[in-house]
Amino acid sequence: MNIASFMFYFFEFAAASSAFALIFIRNVFYGALLLIICLLALAGIYVLAFAEFIAVAQILVYAGGILVVIIFGIMLTTKISGKPLVVEHMYELSGTLAGLSLLALLIYVISRETSFAERAVYQQQYDSVNRIGIDLMSEFVMPFEIGGILLLIALIGAAVTASTIKSK
Amino acid sequence: MFPIAHFLYLGAFLFSAGLVIVIVKKNMIMVLLGIELMLNASNLNLVTFNQLYPDSIQGQMFALFVIIVAVSEAAVGLAIVIKVYHYYQTSVPDEINELKD
Amino acid sequence: MAATPSYDTAVFMACAFSALFLPLFSFAVSLLISEKYSWLVTFTSPFLLLLSTLAAGVVLYSTWNQQPFTMTWNWFTVAGSTFAVGVFLNNISALMLLVVTLISFLVNSYSAGYMAGDPDLKRYFGMLGFFTFSMLGIVIADNLLLVFVFWELVGFSSFMLIGHWKEKSKAADAAKRAFIFNRVGDVGFLIGLMILWAHAESFNLITLSTSSEALSWKTAASLCIFCGVIGKSAQFPLFSWLPDAMEGPTPVSALIHAATMVAAGVFLLARVYFLFTPFALDFVALTGCITALLGAFAALAQNDIKKILAYSTISQLGFMVLAAGAGAPEAAMLHLVTHAFFKACLFLAAGAVIHALHQAQNQSHFPFDAQDIRHLGGLRKKLPFTFFVFIVSGSALSGLPFFSGFLSKDAILASLMVWKGTGFSWRWLIFGSAFVVSFTTVLYTFRLIWSVFQGEEKSTAHLSITEPPLSMRVPMTVLAIASLWIIVSPNPFDFSGWIYGGLRSNSEYLHISAISIASASWVLLALAFAYLIKGRTIRSSMLLNAFYVNSIYKIVVERPLFQLAEITARTDKKLIDGILHTAAYAQLIIANVAGWFDRAMIDGVVDDAAILAKGVGSFTRSFQGGKIQLYIFWAIFAVIIFIIWTLL
């Protein structure tokens, strides 16, 4: 087992276990931290899948951006001191049932396709960052711009929604 | 190197876990976390499937846009959660059922 | 259309239709004019009627002794039978057209003075126009159905005019009475029309006249039509509405008696003369004779100026009908024309007297019945013009020589002379009674003149009475001139003038000098007798009440009718109401049963459906619990099911 394989299985294990723990965790803050672990692990997996740009974007946007926002949300919607933040569970049976059946189904489908097991990831011939940059400005310029507009709208919308200033 | 199936198994597991979280958790922020998890699972799949097409970068591109959308979703969702919390003093979605009756 | 080249068809038609429709236009103008300018109708209506008269004159001039003018349009089609509207102008109708329009024009202009200050001028003049229009319709219509329509319109407009002063209960009653009596006659007319239609399949006068030889049921049809004539022309026994109709304004009476209403009957008689069988003619003659006698004697005993004139009209109408029944419709028409002028003149003169007295009464506040001759007398000095007119028209009525009445009566007597034959029969009686009527006519006419104008002044002694205004005097003058012999014939003792010549259809009845001489001497004898009695009143309640015809009606018609009504009412109450009540109870029971069924069964089903819907709703609502996560669960559940489905 070379170091890359070790890293891969370590990241897989980290992602899977943190996601699994996330199901049972009752503390929202811990949940957010577990999600960070999971996302960072995923970033590592992306690197190992030769998608460095996505990996860094994952860290920058998810781990650095969204999670901070989520933590903000946690702080704003829970009491700082006093009782610990405990999240109740409900529909445990339905949720478990749905999750397990979906998992079983997906595993069945994936295992049925033998080419997945034989095919290994490999490094592409092209420089992926370069390729992404060029594609974003040529082939995908339209979705890229729409994404930009979407982000702007979300930014303004979130700011207005969360603002406590009373609209007249 | 590592077979693609392993990525896909991880993605499936993450997605299922996210689904369970979405259904089971009583706190809206936890639900949001679950949704993020599901989005990431799909992202993982997209990146993985990009490997199946050597000359294409569309999978990664798609993952990039998913991230963009996830950012928007998280920002707006959290804004709503905060607003709802200020208004109802709760972040449990089941308690906000004024439309029910 | 058989138009002769002697006149321009277009001009002729324009004249004919303007003569017909100008009165209708007058009616429309009178109704549409604003209340504020209602005084205008006293100018517009006479003017329009004048135009109508001129048009009628042109028509008469054009058609006189020419080919009859006909024109027909299809009106409507029912069950394959086409009904037409048409115009049929021959000598009789052209002459009648002129007479009617002329008298209507004169009455209109007279009314302008007589009715001045009336609050309902619009309605009055409107109905005068409509009345004239209806009569003209009868005159020029070419088929009996159209005639019937206008016949009814005449009845309606006479009802409106007699009851013009509707606030007077007597006037309203009289109007109703006239209307009902007319309806009784019209029933006969209508039945006659049905019989005709059943057998001839046509109402067209020309068609009927050519095919009348082969017609079956002719007697019945003609007698039924004669029923209409009896009603309209106030023949025995349906005459008593006419004296009552005196409640209307005097110009209206003039119009009714002279040209429009009662003339319609005689005109119709002349128009459909070809339908009458000998038996029917005998019946007609008998009816006319009885009516003439009855009217003449009733007139002797009356005290009201207008009632005397009314009974005199009945008597003269009887004379006309008698003439027609005696087979001389042309004589009847001749008398109708002359009578129209002098009777209109008499009524207008009487109206002038009444008008003058009312004027005087209004100034002096001295109440008395201005129409009662017992209060009057000696007005000769105060109303010399009216007196003169009265004398002229009264002489014409009496049949004095040099007046038109003498000549037309002569024509009737001559025809009767021929009709009675040589052998002695019941017709001699009728011939005799004609002379009796003639004698009586002189008596009551001069009794009236005497009572009103001669002798001492009674109630009017202290009143300052003035002659009527010019608008009333001019029509009176015109009519007085028209009462002279000259309009009938240049020879004052020979009735065979232009009118008679134009009307005559056969040459059977000619002037008989012996009759003229006898008639003249007989009338002069009567005049002498009248001078002798000097207006003495015959106090006979039988005569006053016209032989109790009304009372007989009461006993014979009214009482049984009321009894019948009571019986039917009782039947209605007991039997029909009983049936109805039973039906209602049955319905109630059915309704209750149905109601129970509705509540229990139908409502039950509906309620159950509602409960079911509610159940389904609450069941499905349980899914819509506002719980987002459950939604997600169900959605995922469905997706999983779907994926499994596609995989398998």
Add this chain to the structure above:
Amino acid sequence: MTTLLFILPFLLIYTIVAIYAERKISAFIQDRLGPMEVGYYGFAQSIADLLKLIQKEDIVPAKADAPLFRVAPIIIFTTVFAGFAVLPLAPSWTGAQIDTALFFLIAIVSLDVVGIVIAGWSSNNKYSMLGTMRSAGQIISYEVPLGLSVLCVCMACQSLDLQEISYQQSIFQKTPQYLFGIPSLGIETGSTGGFLLWNIFRMPALLFAWVIFFVASLAECNRAPFDLPEAESELVAGFQTEYSGFRWAVIMLAEYGMMLLVSILGAVLFFGSWSTPLPNIASLPLAKWTSGEPGTLASTVWGIFWLLGKALFFVAMQMWVRWTFPRLRVDQLMNLSWKYLTPMALVLVVVIGFWKLIFS
């Protein structure tokens, strides 16, 4: 991996030195002597403090979230330290060779806030919480102008690879270079080397980008005048109020490490990285003399020397700024970021884009 072996000890020494320098510089600015007792001119003062800190009791507040409280400093330090992994130290000595090194650095810098949040939140202390909130808001806000100013460099060099950027600014690059990036000026600088090849000379607009970068990096490091998260006069010590002993030392280490990190980054991006500032002047090839050949030990030594020299200069500059400017209010802080720096950075991006389009 070799970078790690070099950086970790260097970081410890640097921190001790930096703390001493901070004290001395502040004393110099405030016209006083500073630490004088321990050692010559008090140079051992920091070592003494360090010893004292290590000896201190590791206190975990009773109401705190113990595991998170304990792990938070480590997270903070780890994130900062991870940033050093991709830095090029010399022409032939790169850290992790990844194409997106610049991007990665930005990501790592922003990840720092997670540790701070954990530290503040787990302390279960109002001051900590307030400091945390300020810190998080500040770091996220200043990430935008920081990222945009870095994007300027990225556009100018057309690369995210730090070593590539460094090479472009050195005399080892192969393509012809012109002063201010304007070939029409006719001043060829490729063979001259030295400071003329630095990014701010290759693309003058980058000088303004560097100003923005410097201000934003101050905020990222929570340095004065943007030290609101730990404003001692308001919040005691911000998110690190409850920390003591070794854990507090680690936080301080991370903080000084962060200063060094952004300084190195600034040097790499704008001031020639490891390349010498001395140009070849006619027959005097100063640049050659002070660079060495790539791959040789000389070049590595020269590279480390120049890079760290520049970086330490910027660290000193940060200290100078700290003791010169008063602290900003929160609203002023946000205004500066969103209303001045961000629009300016955006304008710079456009300017550089057009500059490149017009003059190349």
